[in-house]
Amino acid sequence: MHVIPENEVSAASINNYITYAPKMIDFLEQQTCLTCTPVQGYADYYPDIEGWKAGGRTMDPSPVDGRKMDYEMLSRLVESPRASKAFSRFSMSILEGVQILAKTPGWQKIFMGIIAGYFKDIPGRLKGPRDRRLTQGNALVAGLYFAAMDKGVELVLESPVTDLIYENNRVTGVVVKGHTQITANKAVIIAAGGFEHNKAMRETYLPQPATFGHSSGVTSNTGDLILAAEKIGAKFGLMNEAWWAPTAITPFGPTVLFSEKSKPGLIIVDKKGQRFMNESITYNSYGDCFYAADQKGHDVFPAYCILDAHYRKKYMFGGVVQGEAMPDFMSKQMIGEGKMLIKADSLQELAQKMGIDYNGLKDTMDKVKKYAASGVDEEFHRGSDAHDTLYGDPEVKPNPCWGPMDQGPYYATQLLLGDLGTKGGLVINLDGQVLRQNDEPIQGLYAAGNSSASIMGSKYPGAGCTLGPAMTIAFKAGHHALGVAV
Numbered sequence: 476m477h478v479i480p481e482n483e484v485s486a487a488s489i490n491n492y493i494t495y496a497p498k499m500i501d502f503l504e505q506q507t508c509l510t511c512t513p514v515q516g517y518a519d520y521y522p523d524i525e526g527w528k529a530g531g532r533t534m535d536p537s538p539v540d541g542r543k544m545d546y547e548m549l550s551r552l553v554e555s556p557r558a559s560k561a562f563s564r565f566s567m568s569i570l571e572g573v574q575i576l577a578k579t580p581g582w583q584k585i586f587m588g589i590i591a592g593y594f595k596d597i598p599g600r601l602k603g604p605r606d607r608r609l610t611q612g613n614a615l616v617a618g619l620y621f622a623a624m625d626k627g628v629e630l631v632l633e634s635p636v637t638d639l640i641y642e643n644n645r646v647t648g649v650v651v652k653g654h655t656q657i658t659a660n661k662a663v664i665i666a667a668g669g670f671e672h673n674k675a676m677r678e679t680y681l682p683q684p685a686t687f688g689h690s691s692g693v694t695s696n697t698g699d700l701i702l703a704a705e706k707i708g709a710k711f712g713l714m715n716e717a718w719w720a721p722t723a724i725t726p727f728g729p730t731v732l733f734s735e736k737s738k739p740g741l742i743i744v745d746k747k748g749q750r751f752m753n754e755s756i757t758y759n760s761y762g763d764c765f766y767a768a769d770q771k772g773h774d775v776f777p778a779y780c781i782l783d784a785h786y787r788k789k790y791m792f793g794g795v796v797q798g799e800a801m802p803d804f805m806s807k808q809m810i811g812e813g814k815m816l817i818k819a820d821s822l823q824e825l826a827q828k829m830g831i832d833y834n835g836l837k838d839t840m841d842k843v844k845k846y847a848a849s850g851v852d853e854e855f856h857r858g859s860d861a862h863d864t865l866y867g868d869p870e871v872k873p874n875p876c877w878g879p880m881d882q883g884p885y886y887a888t889q890l891l892l893g894d895l896g897t898k899g900g901l902v903i904n905l906d907g908q909v910l911r912q913n914d915e916p917i918q919g920l921y922a923a924g925n926s927s928a929s930i931m932g933s934k935y936p937g938a939g940c941t942l943g944p945a946m947t948i949a950f951k952a953g954h955h956a957l958g959v960a961v
Protein backbone atom coordinates (compact mmCIF):
# COMPACT_ATOMS: atom_id res chain seq x y z
CA MET A 476 0.00 0.00 0.00
CA HIS A 477 2.98 2.30 0.53
CA VAL A 478 4.18 1.55 -2.99
CA ILE A 479 1.00 1.48 -5.09
CA PRO A 480 -0.85 4.79 -5.53
CA GLU A 481 -4.27 4.73 -3.81
CA ASN A 482 -6.05 5.97 -6.90
CA GLU A 483 -4.79 2.99 -8.92
CA VAL A 484 -5.79 0.02 -6.75
CA SER A 485 -8.24 -0.29 -3.86
CA ALA A 486 -7.10 -1.32 -0.38
CA ALA A 487 -9.72 -4.10 -0.59
CA SER A 488 -7.97 -5.63 -3.63
CA ILE A 489 -4.59 -5.55 -1.93
CA ASN A 490 -5.99 -7.02 1.30
CA ASN A 491 -7.72 -9.71 -0.72
CA TYR A 492 -4.36 -10.71 -2.18
CA ILE A 493 -2.56 -10.60 1.16
CA THR A 494 -5.29 -12.74 2.77
CA TYR A 495 -5.62 -15.39 0.08
CA ALA A 496 -2.07 -15.72 -1.29
CA PRO A 497 -0.94 -17.95 1.63
CA LYS A 498 -4.07 -20.11 1.22
CA MET A 499 -3.29 -20.42 -2.49
CA ILE A 500 0.26 -21.55 -1.68
CA ASP A 501 -1.08 -24.15 0.82
CA PHE A 502 -3.51 -25.39 -1.83
CA LEU A 503 -0.74 -25.55 -4.44
CA GLU A 504 1.46 -27.58 -2.11
CA GLN A 505 -1.40 -29.95 -1.23
CA GLN A 506 -2.47 -30.51 -4.83
CA THR A 507 0.91 -30.72 -6.59
CA CYS A 508 4.40 -32.15 -6.04
CA LEU A 509 5.69 -28.61 -5.42
CA THR A 510 6.94 -26.97 -2.28
CA CYS A 511 7.49 -23.23 -2.26
CA THR A 512 10.32 -21.67 -0.27
CA PRO A 513 10.72 -17.98 0.51
CA VAL A 514 13.98 -16.64 -0.92
CA GLN A 515 15.99 -14.83 1.74
CA GLY A 516 18.16 -12.07 0.35
CA TYR A 517 15.88 -11.37 -2.62
CA ALA A 518 15.09 -7.77 -1.77
CA ASP A 519 11.81 -5.92 -2.45
CA TYR A 520 12.12 -3.49 -5.36
CA TYR A 521 11.55 -0.09 -3.67
CA PRO A 522 14.05 0.19 -0.79
CA ASP A 523 13.26 3.77 0.16
CA ILE A 524 9.63 2.93 1.01
CA GLU A 525 8.34 2.12 4.49
CA GLY A 526 7.76 -1.60 4.97
CA TRP A 527 10.58 -2.61 2.62
CA LYS A 528 12.12 -6.03 3.34
CA ALA A 529 15.58 -7.25 2.37
CA GLY A 530 14.13 -10.62 1.32
CA GLY A 531 11.83 -13.49 2.20
CA ARG A 532 8.70 -12.55 0.25
CA THR A 533 9.47 -14.10 -3.13
CA MET A 534 8.72 -17.83 -3.36
CA ASP A 535 10.82 -20.36 -5.27
CA PRO A 536 9.21 -23.66 -6.38
CA SER A 537 11.13 -26.87 -5.76
CA PRO A 538 12.77 -28.44 -8.85
CA VAL A 539 10.66 -30.98 -10.78
CA ASP A 540 11.95 -34.06 -12.58
CA GLY A 541 11.13 -33.40 -16.25
CA ARG A 542 12.26 -36.93 -17.20
CA LYS A 543 8.79 -38.05 -16.14
CA MET A 544 7.28 -35.82 -18.81
CA ASP A 545 6.79 -37.11 -22.34
CA TYR A 546 9.58 -35.45 -24.39
CA GLU A 547 7.06 -34.07 -26.92
CA MET A 548 5.20 -32.37 -24.06
CA LEU A 549 8.45 -31.14 -22.53
CA SER A 550 9.44 -29.49 -25.78
CA ARG A 551 6.12 -27.59 -25.75
CA LEU A 552 7.00 -26.10 -22.36
CA VAL A 553 8.63 -22.73 -23.14
CA GLU A 554 12.26 -23.07 -22.08
CA SER A 555 13.54 -20.86 -19.28
CA PRO A 556 15.66 -17.96 -20.53
CA ARG A 557 19.32 -18.86 -21.10
CA ALA A 558 20.32 -16.06 -18.75
CA SER A 559 18.57 -17.87 -15.87
CA LYS A 560 20.83 -20.91 -16.26
CA ALA A 561 24.43 -21.52 -15.25
CA PHE A 562 26.55 -21.24 -18.41
CA SER A 563 23.24 -20.73 -20.27
CA ARG A 564 22.65 -24.47 -19.95
CA PHE A 565 22.28 -25.89 -16.43
CA SER A 566 18.95 -25.18 -14.73
CA MET A 567 19.13 -23.73 -11.23
CA SER A 568 16.40 -22.92 -8.76
CA ILE A 569 16.47 -19.35 -7.46
CA LEU A 570 17.62 -20.68 -4.08
CA GLU A 571 20.53 -22.53 -5.71
CA GLY A 572 21.38 -19.51 -7.86
CA VAL A 573 21.48 -17.22 -4.82
CA GLN A 574 23.84 -19.62 -3.00
CA ILE A 575 26.09 -20.09 -6.01
CA LEU A 576 26.30 -16.36 -6.78
CA ALA A 577 26.96 -15.46 -3.14
CA LYS A 578 29.43 -18.38 -2.81
CA THR A 579 27.87 -19.44 0.51
CA PRO A 580 29.51 -22.47 2.22
CA GLY A 581 28.88 -25.61 0.16
CA TRP A 582 28.11 -23.76 -3.10
CA GLN A 583 30.64 -25.81 -5.05
CA LYS A 584 28.88 -29.05 -4.06
CA ILE A 585 25.51 -27.66 -5.18
CA PHE A 586 27.00 -26.48 -8.47
CA MET A 587 28.81 -29.73 -9.21
CA GLY A 588 25.65 -31.69 -8.35
CA ILE A 589 23.66 -29.68 -10.92
CA ILE A 590 26.27 -30.24 -13.63
CA ALA A 591 26.70 -33.94 -12.82
CA GLY A 592 22.91 -34.46 -12.91
CA TYR A 593 22.77 -32.86 -16.34
CA PHE A 594 25.40 -35.15 -17.83
CA LYS A 595 24.04 -38.25 -16.07
CA ASP A 596 20.75 -37.79 -17.94
CA ILE A 597 22.05 -39.80 -20.93
CA PRO A 598 18.62 -40.25 -22.67
CA GLY A 599 18.07 -36.49 -22.31
CA ARG A 600 21.51 -35.69 -23.71
CA LEU A 601 20.88 -37.98 -26.69
CA LYS A 602 17.72 -35.99 -27.43
CA GLY A 603 19.18 -32.49 -27.06
CA PRO A 604 20.80 -29.89 -24.81
CA ARG A 605 17.67 -29.03 -22.80
CA ASP A 606 18.08 -29.69 -19.08
CA ARG A 607 15.25 -31.95 -17.89
CA ARG A 608 15.70 -30.85 -14.32
CA LEU A 609 12.99 -28.21 -14.30
CA THR A 610 13.35 -25.16 -12.07
CA GLN A 611 11.82 -21.69 -11.56
CA GLY A 612 8.82 -21.05 -13.88
CA ASN A 613 9.30 -24.39 -15.63
CA ALA A 614 9.02 -26.21 -12.27
CA LEU A 615 5.82 -24.33 -11.47
CA VAL A 616 4.20 -25.16 -14.81
CA ALA A 617 5.39 -28.79 -14.70
CA GLY A 618 4.04 -29.18 -11.15
CA LEU A 619 0.65 -27.88 -12.28
CA TYR A 620 0.78 -30.09 -15.37
CA PHE A 621 1.47 -33.29 -13.42
CA ALA A 622 -1.30 -32.47 -10.93
CA ALA A 623 -3.78 -31.83 -13.75
CA MET A 624 -2.85 -35.12 -15.41
CA ASP A 625 -3.25 -37.03 -12.11
CA LYS A 626 -6.75 -35.60 -11.80
CA GLY A 627 -7.71 -36.59 -15.34
CA VAL A 628 -7.85 -33.07 -16.74
CA GLU A 629 -7.93 -33.03 -20.53
CA LEU A 630 -5.40 -30.58 -21.94
CA VAL A 631 -6.32 -29.27 -25.40
CA LEU A 632 -3.35 -27.70 -27.19
CA GLU A 633 -3.08 -25.57 -30.35
CA SER A 634 -6.68 -24.47 -29.90
CA PRO A 635 -6.98 -20.69 -29.79
CA VAL A 636 -10.22 -19.41 -28.32
CA THR A 637 -11.66 -16.90 -30.77
CA ASP A 638 -14.86 -15.87 -28.99
CA LEU A 639 -17.05 -16.28 -25.94
CA ILE A 640 -20.53 -17.79 -26.12
CA TYR A 641 -22.92 -15.40 -24.44
CA GLU A 642 -26.57 -16.38 -23.96
CA ASN A 643 -29.25 -14.97 -21.66
CA ASN A 644 -26.84 -12.53 -20.00
CA ARG A 645 -24.39 -15.27 -19.17
CA VAL A 646 -21.17 -16.70 -20.62
CA THR A 647 -21.83 -20.36 -21.35
CA GLY A 648 -18.75 -21.43 -23.27
CA VAL A 649 -16.10 -20.60 -25.84
CA VAL A 650 -15.58 -20.83 -29.57
CA VAL A 651 -12.31 -22.50 -30.52
CA LYS A 652 -10.47 -22.01 -33.82
CA GLY A 653 -13.41 -19.98 -35.10
CA HIS A 654 -15.87 -22.89 -35.29
CA THR A 655 -15.73 -25.52 -32.52
CA GLN A 656 -17.92 -24.68 -29.55
CA ILE A 657 -17.05 -25.87 -26.04
CA THR A 658 -19.73 -25.54 -23.38
CA ALA A 659 -18.70 -24.64 -19.83
CA ASN A 660 -20.42 -26.58 -17.03
CA LYS A 661 -19.79 -23.82 -14.52
CA ALA A 662 -17.86 -20.88 -15.95
CA VAL A 663 -15.15 -19.65 -18.27
CA ILE A 664 -11.95 -18.37 -16.65
CA ILE A 665 -9.92 -16.20 -19.00
CA ALA A 666 -6.21 -16.72 -18.35
CA ALA A 667 -4.91 -15.88 -21.82
CA GLY A 668 -2.22 -13.36 -20.90
CA GLY A 669 -2.07 -9.73 -22.00
CA PHE A 670 -2.01 -7.96 -25.37
CA GLU A 671 1.76 -7.61 -25.60
CA HIS A 672 1.91 -8.99 -29.14
CA ASN A 673 -1.04 -7.03 -30.53
CA LYS A 674 0.47 -4.04 -32.38
CA ALA A 675 -2.82 -2.17 -32.80
CA MET A 676 -3.72 -2.52 -29.12
CA ARG A 677 -0.25 -1.37 -28.06
CA GLU A 678 -0.58 1.69 -30.27
CA THR A 679 -4.05 2.41 -28.93
CA TYR A 680 -3.44 1.95 -25.23
CA LEU A 681 0.25 2.13 -24.27
CA PRO A 682 2.33 5.32 -23.98
CA GLN A 683 3.81 6.69 -27.19
CA PRO A 684 6.07 5.98 -28.92
CA ALA A 685 4.56 2.50 -28.60
CA THR A 686 7.16 -0.24 -28.68
CA PHE A 687 6.46 -3.47 -30.56
CA GLY A 688 8.34 -6.73 -31.05
CA HIS A 689 10.44 -6.34 -27.88
CA SER A 690 8.13 -8.15 -25.46
CA SER A 691 9.31 -11.35 -23.77
CA GLY A 692 5.70 -12.42 -23.22
CA VAL A 693 4.42 -15.53 -25.01
CA THR A 694 4.00 -14.63 -28.70
CA SER A 695 0.44 -16.00 -28.72
CA ASN A 696 -0.66 -13.32 -26.22
CA THR A 697 -2.54 -11.02 -28.58
CA GLY A 698 -5.36 -9.90 -26.30
CA ASP A 699 -8.03 -11.96 -28.09
CA LEU A 700 -10.02 -12.75 -24.96
CA ILE A 701 -9.77 -9.20 -23.62
CA LEU A 702 -11.37 -8.04 -26.88
CA ALA A 703 -13.96 -10.85 -26.83
CA ALA A 704 -15.04 -9.83 -23.31
CA GLU A 705 -15.20 -6.18 -24.38
CA LYS A 706 -17.79 -7.16 -27.00
CA ILE A 707 -20.15 -8.35 -24.25
CA GLY A 708 -19.71 -5.22 -22.16
CA ALA A 709 -16.66 -5.91 -19.97
CA LYS A 710 -14.83 -2.99 -18.41
CA PHE A 711 -11.12 -2.32 -19.01
CA GLY A 712 -8.57 -1.02 -16.52
CA LEU A 713 -4.89 -0.03 -16.43
CA MET A 714 -4.56 -0.44 -20.19
CA ASN A 715 -1.68 2.05 -20.37
CA GLU A 716 0.69 -0.10 -18.30
CA ALA A 717 3.06 -2.99 -18.96
CA TRP A 718 5.53 -4.98 -16.87
CA TRP A 719 8.36 -2.99 -18.43
CA ALA A 720 11.85 -4.42 -18.73
CA PRO A 721 15.24 -3.55 -20.31
CA THR A 722 15.57 -5.84 -23.27
CA ALA A 723 18.15 -6.87 -25.86
CA ILE A 724 17.35 -8.83 -29.01
CA THR A 725 19.39 -12.04 -29.11
CA PRO A 726 19.26 -14.93 -31.60
CA PHE A 727 16.86 -16.48 -29.08
CA GLY A 728 14.44 -13.56 -29.21
CA PRO A 729 13.89 -10.61 -26.87
CA THR A 730 15.91 -11.16 -23.69
CA VAL A 731 15.33 -9.30 -20.43
CA LEU A 732 18.47 -8.01 -18.69
CA PHE A 733 17.39 -8.67 -15.09
CA SER A 734 20.74 -8.87 -13.32
CA GLU A 735 23.10 -7.42 -15.93
CA LYS A 736 21.97 -3.82 -15.29
CA SER A 737 23.51 -3.80 -11.79
CA LYS A 738 26.95 -5.11 -12.61
CA PRO A 739 30.03 -2.87 -12.68
CA GLY A 740 31.37 -2.13 -16.16
CA LEU A 741 27.96 -1.51 -17.76
CA ILE A 742 26.15 1.73 -18.50
CA ILE A 743 23.14 2.72 -20.60
CA VAL A 744 23.30 5.86 -22.77
CA ASP A 745 21.19 7.69 -25.33
CA LYS A 746 22.25 8.52 -28.88
CA LYS A 747 24.27 11.48 -27.59
CA GLY A 748 26.25 9.16 -25.34
CA GLN A 749 24.62 10.56 -22.17
CA ARG A 750 23.25 8.52 -19.29
CA PHE A 751 19.62 9.30 -18.50
CA MET A 752 18.69 6.97 -15.61
CA ASN A 753 19.85 4.74 -12.79
CA GLU A 754 20.58 1.54 -14.73
CA SER A 755 20.16 -0.71 -11.65
CA ILE A 756 16.62 0.45 -10.87
CA THR A 757 13.90 -2.20 -10.84
CA TYR A 758 13.06 -3.36 -14.38
CA ASN A 759 9.45 -2.16 -14.27
CA SER A 760 10.64 1.41 -13.68
CA TYR A 761 12.38 1.38 -17.06
CA GLY A 762 9.00 2.35 -18.57
CA ASP A 763 8.77 5.52 -16.48
CA CYS A 764 12.46 6.35 -17.02
CA PHE A 765 12.39 5.88 -20.81
CA TYR A 766 9.24 7.91 -21.35
CA ALA A 767 10.44 10.65 -18.96
CA ALA A 768 13.80 10.79 -20.77
CA ASP A 769 12.00 10.97 -24.11
CA GLN A 770 9.99 13.94 -22.81
CA LYS A 771 13.23 15.64 -21.78
CA GLY A 772 14.60 15.30 -25.33
CA HIS A 773 16.84 12.24 -24.93
CA ASP A 774 16.83 9.96 -27.97
CA VAL A 775 16.28 6.62 -26.19
CA PHE A 776 14.23 4.53 -28.65
CA PRO A 777 16.61 2.69 -28.86
CA ALA A 778 19.14 3.37 -26.11
CA TYR A 779 22.55 1.69 -25.97
CA CYS A 780 24.11 -0.61 -23.42
CA ILE A 781 27.91 -0.28 -23.19
CA LEU A 782 30.16 -2.90 -21.56
CA ASP A 783 33.88 -2.81 -20.87
CA ALA A 784 36.45 -5.60 -20.91
CA HIS A 785 36.05 -6.24 -17.16
CA TYR A 786 32.31 -6.81 -17.54
CA ARG A 787 32.75 -9.11 -20.52
CA LYS A 788 35.33 -11.19 -18.69
CA LYS A 789 33.44 -11.58 -15.42
CA TYR A 790 29.67 -11.57 -15.98
CA MET A 791 26.99 -13.05 -18.23
CA PHE A 792 25.14 -10.75 -20.59
CA GLY A 793 21.83 -11.67 -22.22
CA GLY A 794 22.77 -15.35 -22.20
CA VAL A 795 26.36 -14.75 -23.41
CA VAL A 796 28.55 -16.68 -20.99
CA GLN A 797 31.29 -14.61 -19.33
CA GLY A 798 34.56 -14.39 -21.27
CA GLU A 799 36.68 -16.13 -18.62
CA ALA A 800 34.63 -19.30 -19.23
CA MET A 801 33.80 -18.77 -22.93
CA PRO A 802 36.05 -16.31 -24.81
CA ASP A 803 34.62 -14.32 -27.74
CA PHE A 804 35.64 -16.87 -30.36
CA MET A 805 33.40 -19.41 -28.59
CA SER A 806 30.41 -17.00 -28.65
CA LYS A 807 30.39 -16.17 -32.37
CA GLN A 808 26.61 -16.53 -32.54
CA MET A 809 26.23 -13.57 -30.16
CA ILE A 810 29.34 -11.39 -30.59
CA GLY A 811 30.65 -9.71 -33.76
CA GLU A 812 29.52 -7.57 -36.72
CA GLY A 813 25.74 -7.67 -37.06
CA LYS A 814 25.39 -9.77 -33.90
CA MET A 815 23.79 -8.95 -30.57
CA LEU A 816 27.03 -7.61 -29.05
CA ILE A 817 29.13 -5.34 -31.27
CA LYS A 818 32.81 -5.31 -30.29
CA ALA A 819 35.40 -2.54 -30.75
CA ASP A 820 38.95 -2.00 -29.51
CA SER A 821 38.34 1.61 -28.54
CA LEU A 822 35.44 3.70 -27.32
CA GLN A 823 35.70 5.86 -30.42
CA GLU A 824 35.40 2.88 -32.73
CA LEU A 825 32.45 1.55 -30.71
CA ALA A 826 30.65 4.91 -30.86
CA GLN A 827 31.14 5.02 -34.61
CA LYS A 828 29.87 1.45 -35.09
CA MET A 829 26.77 2.09 -32.96
CA GLY A 830 26.00 5.61 -34.26
CA ILE A 831 26.51 7.21 -30.82
CA ASP A 832 28.08 10.66 -30.39
CA TYR A 833 31.69 9.97 -29.34
CA ASN A 834 32.31 13.23 -27.50
CA GLY A 835 29.17 12.72 -25.41
CA LEU A 836 30.18 9.16 -24.63
CA LYS A 837 33.69 10.22 -23.68
CA ASP A 838 32.33 12.85 -21.26
CA THR A 839 30.09 10.19 -19.74
CA MET A 840 33.05 7.84 -19.33
CA ASP A 841 34.99 10.53 -17.47
CA LYS A 842 32.12 10.71 -14.96
CA VAL A 843 31.93 6.92 -14.75
CA LYS A 844 35.59 6.79 -13.74
CA LYS A 845 34.93 9.36 -11.03
CA TYR A 846 31.86 7.48 -9.70
CA ALA A 847 33.79 4.20 -9.66
CA ALA A 848 36.52 5.79 -7.54
CA SER A 849 34.21 7.59 -5.11
CA GLY A 850 31.39 5.01 -5.14
CA VAL A 851 28.90 7.84 -5.58
CA ASP A 852 26.82 8.37 -8.72
CA GLU A 853 26.23 12.11 -8.49
CA GLU A 854 23.57 12.09 -11.19
CA PHE A 855 21.25 9.08 -10.67
CA HIS A 856 22.46 7.49 -7.39
CA ARG A 857 23.02 4.07 -8.90
CA GLY A 858 24.27 1.57 -6.32
CA SER A 859 23.04 3.56 -3.35
CA ASP A 860 20.50 1.05 -1.99
CA ALA A 861 20.03 -2.65 -1.29
CA HIS A 862 17.97 -3.28 -4.40
CA ASP A 863 20.62 -1.84 -6.72
CA THR A 864 23.46 -3.73 -5.08
CA LEU A 865 21.63 -7.09 -4.90
CA TYR A 866 22.93 -8.02 -8.36
CA GLY A 867 26.14 -5.96 -8.13
CA ASP A 868 29.52 -7.56 -7.53
CA PRO A 869 30.26 -7.58 -3.76
CA GLU A 870 33.95 -7.98 -4.52
CA VAL A 871 34.04 -4.60 -6.31
CA LYS A 872 34.69 -1.69 -3.95
CA PRO A 873 33.65 0.94 -2.95
CA ASN A 874 30.41 0.43 -4.90
CA PRO A 875 29.42 -3.02 -6.25
CA CYS A 876 27.60 -1.43 -9.23
CA TRP A 877 30.47 0.74 -10.48
CA GLY A 878 33.67 -0.04 -12.35
CA PRO A 879 35.97 2.52 -14.03
CA MET A 880 35.27 1.19 -17.56
CA ASP A 881 38.72 2.33 -18.69
CA GLN A 882 39.78 -0.94 -20.33
CA GLY A 883 38.83 -2.04 -23.82
CA PRO A 884 37.82 -3.86 -25.83
CA TYR A 885 34.33 -2.44 -25.49
CA TYR A 886 31.02 -4.03 -26.40
CA ALA A 887 27.58 -2.55 -27.08
CA THR A 888 24.06 -3.56 -27.94
CA GLN A 889 20.83 -1.70 -28.60
CA LEU A 890 18.90 -1.47 -25.36
CA LEU A 891 15.17 -1.59 -25.98
CA LEU A 892 12.23 -0.82 -23.77
CA GLY A 893 10.66 -4.27 -23.64
CA ASP A 894 8.27 -5.92 -21.24
CA LEU A 895 7.29 -9.21 -19.62
CA GLY A 896 3.73 -8.65 -20.79
CA THR A 897 1.03 -6.01 -20.45
CA LYS A 898 -0.68 -5.14 -17.18
CA GLY A 899 -4.06 -3.84 -18.28
CA GLY A 900 -7.15 -5.82 -19.06
CA LEU A 901 -10.50 -6.85 -17.70
CA VAL A 902 -11.59 -5.30 -14.43
CA ILE A 903 -12.47 -8.03 -11.92
CA ASN A 904 -13.91 -8.20 -8.41
CA LEU A 905 -12.34 -9.95 -5.40
CA ASP A 906 -13.48 -13.38 -6.67
CA GLY A 907 -12.12 -12.79 -10.14
CA GLN A 908 -15.52 -12.17 -11.77
CA VAL A 909 -15.28 -9.90 -14.81
CA LEU A 910 -17.18 -6.65 -14.30
CA ARG A 911 -19.40 -4.63 -16.62
CA GLN A 912 -19.14 -0.86 -17.01
CA ASN A 913 -21.61 -0.55 -14.09
CA ASP A 914 -19.41 -2.82 -11.92
CA GLU A 915 -21.95 -5.67 -11.96
CA PRO A 916 -20.31 -9.08 -12.58
CA ILE A 917 -20.84 -10.81 -15.92
CA GLN A 918 -22.28 -14.17 -14.91
CA GLY A 919 -20.17 -17.17 -15.89
CA LEU A 920 -17.03 -15.13 -16.68
CA TYR A 921 -13.83 -14.80 -14.64
CA ALA A 922 -10.35 -13.55 -15.46
CA ALA A 923 -6.91 -13.92 -13.86
CA GLY A 924 -3.33 -12.91 -14.61
CA ASN A 925 -2.44 -10.48 -17.37
CA SER A 926 -5.87 -10.77 -19.00
CA SER A 927 -7.11 -8.76 -16.00
CA ALA A 928 -6.14 -5.29 -14.75
CA SER A 929 -3.24 -5.86 -12.34
CA ILE A 930 -3.67 -5.21 -8.62
CA MET A 931 -0.10 -3.86 -8.65
CA GLY A 932 -1.18 -0.72 -10.52
CA SER A 933 1.74 0.97 -12.22
CA LYS A 934 4.26 -0.58 -9.77
CA TYR A 935 6.12 -3.87 -9.32
CA PRO A 936 6.77 -4.14 -5.57
CA GLY A 937 8.86 -7.32 -5.81
CA ALA A 938 9.55 -10.53 -7.73
CA GLY A 939 6.41 -12.63 -8.00
CA CYS A 940 4.05 -9.68 -8.30
CA THR A 941 2.68 -10.98 -11.57
CA LEU A 942 2.42 -14.71 -10.79
CA GLY A 943 1.36 -14.32 -7.14
CA PRO A 944 -1.83 -12.35 -7.87
CA ALA A 945 -2.50 -14.37 -11.07
CA MET A 946 -2.47 -17.63 -9.12
CA THR A 947 -4.32 -16.24 -6.11
CA ILE A 948 -7.18 -14.87 -8.21
CA ALA A 949 -7.32 -18.04 -10.32
CA PHE A 950 -7.53 -20.05 -7.08
CA LYS A 951 -10.37 -17.83 -5.82
CA ALA A 952 -12.16 -17.81 -9.18
CA GLY A 953 -12.12 -21.60 -9.44
CA HIS A 954 -13.61 -22.00 -5.97
CA HIS A 955 -16.19 -19.27 -6.56
CA ALA A 956 -17.29 -20.81 -9.84
CA LEU A 957 -17.78 -24.14 -8.06
CA GLY A 958 -19.56 -22.48 -5.15
CA VAL A 959 -16.91 -23.83 -2.74
CA ALA A 960 -15.56 -21.70 0.10
CA VAL A 961 -11.80 -21.10 0.39
Ligand SMILES: Cc1cc2nc3c(=O)[nH]c(=O)nc-3n(C[C@H](O)[C@H](O)[C@H](O)COP(=O)(O)OP(=O)(O)OC[C@H]3O[C@@H](n4cnc5c(N)ncnc54)[C@H](O)[C@@H]3O)c2cc1C
Nearest residue numbers: 635636666667668691695696699895924925939940941942
Ligand atom coordinates in the same frame (compact mmCIF):
# COMPACT_ATOMS: atom_id res chain seq x y z
C1 LIG B 1 11.82 -13.79 -18.66
C2 LIG B 1 10.64 -13.63 -17.74
C3 LIG B 1 10.81 -13.79 -16.37
C4 LIG B 1 9.74 -13.61 -15.51
N1 LIG B 1 9.93 -13.80 -14.17
C5 LIG B 1 8.88 -13.67 -13.34
C6 LIG B 1 9.03 -13.90 -11.95
O1 LIG B 1 10.12 -14.23 -11.48
N2 LIG B 1 7.95 -13.75 -11.15
C7 LIG B 1 6.72 -13.38 -11.65
O2 LIG B 1 5.76 -13.24 -10.89
N3 LIG B 1 6.55 -13.17 -12.97
C8 LIG B 1 7.59 -13.31 -13.82
N4 LIG B 1 7.41 -13.08 -15.15
C9 LIG B 1 6.10 -12.66 -15.65
C10 LIG B 1 5.13 -13.83 -15.73
O3 LIG B 1 5.76 -14.92 -16.39
C11 LIG B 1 3.85 -13.44 -16.48
O4 LIG B 1 3.38 -12.21 -16.01
C12 LIG B 1 2.83 -14.52 -16.27
O5 LIG B 1 3.24 -15.72 -16.90
C13 LIG B 1 1.47 -14.12 -16.82
O6 LIG B 1 0.60 -15.18 -16.57
P1 LIG B 1 -0.73 -15.34 -17.38
O7 LIG B 1 -1.34 -16.62 -16.95
O8 LIG B 1 -1.52 -14.10 -17.25
O9 LIG B 1 -0.30 -15.41 -18.90
P2 LIG B 1 0.75 -16.32 -19.63
O10 LIG B 1 1.63 -17.06 -18.69
O11 LIG B 1 1.37 -15.44 -20.66
O12 LIG B 1 -0.16 -17.41 -20.33
C14 LIG B 1 -1.16 -17.05 -21.26
C15 LIG B 1 -1.45 -18.28 -22.10
O13 LIG B 1 -2.65 -18.04 -22.84
C16 LIG B 1 -2.46 -18.51 -24.14
N5 LIG B 1 -3.38 -17.80 -25.04
C17 LIG B 1 -3.31 -16.51 -25.46
N6 LIG B 1 -4.36 -16.23 -26.24
C18 LIG B 1 -5.11 -17.35 -26.30
C19 LIG B 1 -6.33 -17.70 -26.96
N7 LIG B 1 -6.99 -16.84 -27.71
N8 LIG B 1 -6.82 -18.96 -26.80
C20 LIG B 1 -6.15 -19.87 -26.03
N9 LIG B 1 -5.01 -19.60 -25.38
C21 LIG B 1 -4.49 -18.36 -25.53
C22 LIG B 1 -1.00 -18.26 -24.46
O14 LIG B 1 -0.58 -19.13 -25.48
C23 LIG B 1 -0.36 -18.57 -23.11
O15 LIG B 1 -0.01 -19.93 -23.01
C24 LIG B 1 8.47 -13.27 -16.03
C25 LIG B 1 8.29 -13.14 -17.41
C26 LIG B 1 9.36 -13.30 -18.26
C27 LIG B 1 9.13 -13.15 -19.75
